[in-house]
Amino acid sequence: MNIDRRHLFRIAVAALAGWLGISAFAAPASAADKITVFAAASLKNALDAANAAWTKETATETTVSYAASSALAKQIEAGAPADVFISADLAWMDYVAEKKLIKDGTRSNLLGNRIVLVATKDAAKPVDIKEGFDLAGLVGDGKLAMGAVDSVPAGKYGKAALEKLGVWSSVEGKVAGAESVRAALVLVSRGEAPYGIVYQTDAAADPGVAIVGTFPEDSHPPIIYPIAILTESKSPNAAAYLDFLKSDKAARFFTEQGFTILK
Template structure:
């Protein structure tokens, strides 16, 4: 076989081989999420990564702080707020894709105490919360900005006890920070979400606030207008799916979507 014919055969053989295409790079979804979601969302995200091969990077903080960061052009793909007000705030500034917004989860607020000092409290109109707190502090999220703090203040006002405890409130930067004050024994009582109480073995729920004592606790989610992630839509679909639901219900959230 002459060299020219051999060369033609080699070229033909190479042309017939399938092209080796590089594997698609995994996409990353950056999420800004309310601090109270941490345990449930971490578990859901691990399942999402296993299923899709895509990664998530989550920043947990008070919804108010996250909304302000989004307003300041912090790079993120999704926002999950612990109340409607802060989602409305970013929506009014055209910072979300309105057609992706959905009310995802619900929650309850509870009164917690250090586990070794817990006894049941009947939460009702005029209950003596000030007497229970005594010379200590009532740990809450900041009542003018953190959703859990706002819900807590609304409930205490409705029950007629806010004025008696207002001066005893230790306002924290997030609901998880308020929870930590109680867990460490730095505050005898705190108002947090029931999902936060379930996540910390150092506290016990001593009472649950009536649902009609405060506005409904709703966690909306939306894709941000400046999202660059091709996987953001699929990730949101996963959060709304039956596959993700158990990660939230196991922590005490209710499914709204």
């Protein structure tokens, strides 16, 4: 009896696949099934962990581009392909919304955060952050690392706090404006700036720095991370992904990094 060798091969592959617990001839996931996320740089540690859990649960892959919210918003405006945008402030989400680039009914406020003063871990001493505190004296001849104060959300929050506390004019000339809050954090971690203003979640992610003071919440606008699906998204899984990030399953990944959950 002649037995088709291709048939035997298919039987063998199917048997092996069954033993491994996978589908022998399942079609590979299409690009549309994957989710591309543009997310504020300060989200990296928490969102990477949440995305790993999402992929494990759904077998849907995510690709994330992390950068300053301002840079991401401009890329979206320029037509960069993405499904989801998570901004570190309301202003840059508003900017994208005004361009009609987010889907109606998908926007919500996901997370909250705090801004803190950090120093290199070896030189960290507590600082009483209050009206008129001598930040310029602390910085001395060095630099104060911050996100760019005209565009990066953490930089804008930091400037607002320093203005409210009456110390901005004394340190304005000492500011080293970075392209993102994570870039500002690196300046302090490497000892290139003695102090920096970053989110408390960033400080928790870098063992090279220590929080020496926390800015009063009433010294700056509320720190809110909005999320939305972009109008150009073709992913059938984008809505489910948003629901996952807003679920109790994902909440622990954010709270472990110091974020607060907004619902």
